[in-house]
Amino acid sequence: MARKYKEVFTDQGTDRRATGYYSTPIQVATYIYKRLTEINPLGIKVVDTCIGMEELSSPFLDYGFNVTGIDITDHVSNKRSTFIKDDFISIYELFKNPDLFNVRKLSFTDSDFWIANPPYNCHEVSYIQSNKAHLKKVFNDVGVHNMYSMFMSAMIDMAKTGAVIGLITLDSFLTSKAHKELREKILDNCIIHDILLCPTDIFLNQGADVRTCILIIQKGKLATQPLVKLLNRPSSKYEFYRKIDSLDIPEMPLSDILLNNQIDNHEFLIGVPGVIKQLFSCSRVGEKFKCITGISTGNDKKYLSKEITDQHSVPFYKNPGSKKFYCEPDGYLIDDFLEVNKVVKNFMVRNVPLLFKEGITCSSMGVEFSACYLPPNSTYGVNPNIICDEKDIWWLLSYLNSNIAKYIVRGVLIRTNMVTSGYISRLPIPDFKPHQKDTLTLLAKKAYELAQLNTIKTCVVINEINENIYEYLNIPPAVQIELNEFCKDIIKKT
Numbered sequence: 029m030a031r032k033y034k035e036v037f038t039d040q041g042t043d044r045r046a047t048g049y050y051s052t053p054i055q056v057a058t059y060i061y062k063r064l065t066e067i068n069p070l071g072i073k074v075v076d077t078c079i080g081m082e083e084l085s086s087p088f089l090d091y092g093f094n095v096t097g098i099d100i101t102d103h104v105s106n107k108r109s110t111f112i113k114d115d116f117i118s119i120y121e122l123f124k125n126p127d128l129f130n131v132r133k134l135s136f137t138d139s140d141f142w143i144a145n146p147p148y149n150c151h152e153v154s155y156i157q158s159n160k161a162h163l164k165k166v167f168n169d170v171g172v173h174n175m176y177s178m179f180m181s182a183m184i185d186m187a188k189t190g191a192v193i194g195l196i197t198l199d200s201f202l203t204s205k206a207h208k209e210l211r212e213k214i215l216d217n218c219i220i221h222d223i224l225l226c227p228t229d230i231f232l233n234q235g236a237d238v239r240t241c242i243l244i245i246q247k248g249k250l251a252t253q254p255l256v257k258l259l260n261r262p263s264s265k266y267e268f269y270r271k272i273d274s275l276d277i278p279e280m281p282l283s284d285i286l287l288n289n290q291i292d293n294h295e296f297l298i299g300v301p302g303v304i305k306q307l308f309s310c311s312r313v314g315e316k317f318k319c320i321t322g323i324s325t326g327n328d329k330k331y332l333s334k335e336i337t338d339q340h341s342v343p344f345y346k347n348p349g350s351k352k353f354y355c356e357p358d359g360y361l362i363d364d365f366l367e368v369n370k371v372v373k374n375f376m377v378r379n380v381p382l383l384f385k386e387g388i389t390c391s392s393m394g395v396e397f398s399a400c401y402l403p404p405n406s407t408y409g410v411n412p413n414i415i416c417d418e419k420d421i422w423w424l425l426s427y428l429n430s431n432i433a434k435y436i437v438r439g440v441l442i443r444t445n446m447v448t449s450g451y452i453s454r455l456p457i458p459d460f461k462p463h464q465k466d467t468l469t470l471l472a473k474k475a476y477e478l479a480q481l482n483t484i485k486t487c488v489v490i491n492e493i494n495e496n497i498y499e500y501l502n503i504p505p506a507v508q509i510e511l512n513e514f515c516k517d518i519i520k521k522t
């Protein structure tokens with residue numbers, strides 16, 4: 029999808045989006061300083077791998093630490109750090125090539141503390157695009173998905189054993205499938221001290237509505253991993269600052285926050301209630317049903333029509349968005365699409381044997397998650413679709429449209445990005461007994477009829493479904509409230 033470009037200027041007049049410049053708030057810099065020096069009270073040397081205007085480094089500088097700052101851009105004149113104007117990724121490449129590295133004699137690699145608020149946004153898009161082939165070789169272990177993930181991986185490699193690494197960064201690495209290798213690298217090479225999800229308004233006054241976290245890790249493994257300080261995403265930065273100022277952060281064993289079943293990808297589950305985590309021992313959607321994507325046309329304008337025409341009569345569903353139970357097709361696909369598939373390179377029809385079968389179509393784009401009935405003889409796009417028999421469609425629709433499923437998809441499996449069939453395949457399905465399936469089937473059919481009439485009474489049935497599933501699964505009232513709050517304020521909480 030094309031990125032809509034919007035300029036957002038810093039105090040210095042440069043466009044933040046072009047440079048990826050978002051200043052670390054002082055409260056965050058102070059927290060990272062306090063935690064790093066608490067973990068290693070004897071540390072003296074610090075390196076900030078993208079120091080900017082020394083915001084994140086400032087508490088270390090105030091207390092007289094020896095700070096080396098690297099940045100591709102020289103942002104300010106009166107620096108307090110020892111400044112190296114260079115691309116940190118190039119420095120990492122030198123590090124990987126000892127002959128070159130020894131010539132350069134960079135003296136910061138024995139630092140006790142590594143800190144960063146790595147760049148992101150437009151800057152990373154153009155940087156990665158123009159250097160992709162080369163970067164793939166440099167980051168052959170974790171891939172080149174984001175600028176921040178490359179910074180994180182390089183810092184882990186370059187840090188000496190015992191060095192403490194403190195980052196404020198995007199948090200997509202916690203659950204995204206693309207970052208599975210990075211998660212494994214962190215787990216294999218580091219002790220994890222803190223994972224605090226930041227509120228979405230933390231960089232809002234600088235024009236960025238982003239999901240970030242504070243991550244504090246330490247290079248090397250101890251015989252026992254300490255308890256991890258964890259914070260679920262607070263609703264506002266004021267609540268967040270109050271919590272981090274007081275240093276009163278709850279702790280948990282690492283094993284309680286890792287999704288470690290064979291089918292999973294070592295996702296970090298922050299603030300996920302135990303009863304929800306237990307559901308992951310149930311069968312998953314993909315074990316019971318075919319959960320698939322369908323057709324990417326490469327040019328929807330050319331091959332899809334809003335109305336039925338002489339050449340377009342195949343109903344096509346691509347994203348129910350927030351519609352639940354019932355939705356109209358998003359358009360009508362060209363009738364000879366199977367012929368087009370044979371000749372047009374970027375027109376792709378996947379899972380041909382399952383075409384036109386009935387089932388469920390799920391939302392993909394946007395933070396909402398919902399599911400609608402997919403009638404027979406339809407086609408669908410790259411959103412997740414579940415092909416199943418009529419006897420399973422309705423109870424499953426009830427479950428997929430419940431708050432518990434929405435929470436698992438958006439609070440556990442994938443907190444960022446679009447929802448693909450891979451994520452929905454791993455959604456646990458509670459062991460519903462036949463009588464429970466019957467109840468959920470009746471409720472779904474009722475909700476479907478009401479949704480067709482577009483009446484708000486559908487919400488009443490959805491509430492009934494929520495209560496019914498909570499009761500059936502013995503979800504404690506406090507957890508019910510937490511899940512309902514999450515679903516009500518999903519944009520801020522996911």
Ligand SMILES: C[S@@+](CC[C@H](N)C(=O)[O-])C[C@H]1O[C@@H](n2cnc3c(N)ncnc32)[C@H](O)[C@@H]1O
Binds near residue numbers: 050076114116148
């Ligand atoms: C999000 S800002 C962080 C600024 C400051 N350190 C802070 O914490 O507020 C990211 C910084 O990364 C720098 N940067 C971007 N690409 C870089 C690269 N390849 N190597 C080193 N620094 C880079 C930008 O110039 C910018 O100063």
